[in-house]
Amino acid sequence: MPGGKRHVAALAGEKEALGANWKSAQCVTSLYDSYIQVQKENEQLREDVRRLEQSELLAKIKEPEDTKGDELEQEIRLLRSEKLRMEETHRLELQKLETRAASSETQHQQLVAKYHERFEFDPLEAKRAAMAVKTMQNTLQNVVLEKEEIGIRYGELKEQYRKFHNEQVDIVRNLKQQVKTLEQQRVKNGQQRVVNSLANWSTNKVQNAWSKWIELTKEKRRYEENKQVMATLERKVDDRVAKVQYTEFFKWLSPPRVYLQSTDEYSSLKRSSTVKFAATMMIFEMLRNCRDRVRARLPEKFIKLFKQNKNWRKYYALIERKATELENKLRDVLEEREQLIQSKSELHKRHQLVKDKLESSQQNTKNVSKLVTDWKKKLVKWQQELDEKDQAIAEKTSELEKVATEFERYRLIVAS
DSSP states (O other), rough: OHHHHHHHHHHHHHHHHHHHHHHHHHHHHHHHHHHHHHHHOOOOOOHHHHHHHHHHHHHHHOHHHHHHHHHHHHHHHHHHHHHHHHHHHHHHHHHHHHHHHHHHHHHHHHHHHIIIIIITTOTTHHHHHHHHHHHHHHHHHHHHHHHHHHHHHHHHHHHHHHHHHHHHHHHHHHHHHHHHHHHHHHHHHHHHHHHHHHHHHHHHHHHHHHHHHHHHHHHHHHHHHHHHHHHHHHHSSSHHHHHHHHHHHEEEOOOOOOOOOHHEEEEHHHHSHHHHHHHHHHHHHHHHHHHTTTTTTTTTHHHHHHTTHHHHHHHHHHHHHHHHHHHHEEEEEEHOOOOOHHHHHHHHHHHHHHHHHHHHHHHHHHHHHHHHHHHHHHHHHHHHHHHHHHHHHHHHHHHHHHHHHHHHHHHHHHHH
């Protein structure tokens, strides 16, 4: 501001004037001290002359006049010449000191007049000081208002941050619940897969056991039949062999006994929900047919006769239907697994989005805190500047008072 610059320039001029006044005062003080010292030296010389005169008188009284008269006269002449020389030197020094004192007094009067002209008779100094004080008060008031505004803004930002934090906590809680639900579904699906795997494994085991049992049964039957044939050949005659062959022929032509013909048993088989039961019933029917068709010695004949049974076709169709149902269930489980994977990826994206929002909110909070800290530092700095200005004004006032007292003291010294 122009007023502030003028005030600073005036203060600099005042400081220069005070330095010049102080130098002039120091010069006057040194001159006065020199003058006092010369007077003391003059008094000391006079005292020495008086002592010498007294010593000369005593010497004249004590010593004979004829022996020391010449020496005393010579000493008196030397002392008188020394006294005249000292008086001349004292007179010259006194003239120099008087000249310097007169010039210092003239310079002092000029500086005092200049000081009165610049400081005491300046009508605008009070207005400048009042304007400077008013400017400082306005600046302080603006700083206080700005500080209050920053406090209000900080409160709003703090409330917004609290709101964002609560939203983040809710989102995290919901995500945890969804993850827990997905984990339960995953465990349930895993258990279901284990159950299905066990069912398939048990079915395979039963089928393998059945195939092994067929092989063992074939071997045993072959051995028994061979043994029976040998015993029959040894024990019976040829006509009995013809009868046995005739009987076996009619057994081959007779239809197989049907198992599970009642509606209750068939409905219970139809209501069965696992493949294990159907496989068990099929194996039981195969064993039943095996007991009925024990005369079928070749595997090809056994399979041909077994496929002619309508119960086998029912069980086979039921097994195919159950296998189709299990395949559909497996497809549904796979589709549900894909959906769960997609939902998991979506939840992961939402979690990442929430995490990014949280990071941005934390960054905004840090920026706001940084701005508040900067404004606090600025306020402290402005307060320090105001304190420094107040301290400078107080120092200038004390310096002016000291200079005024020094001027009064020097005036008294010069007047005396």
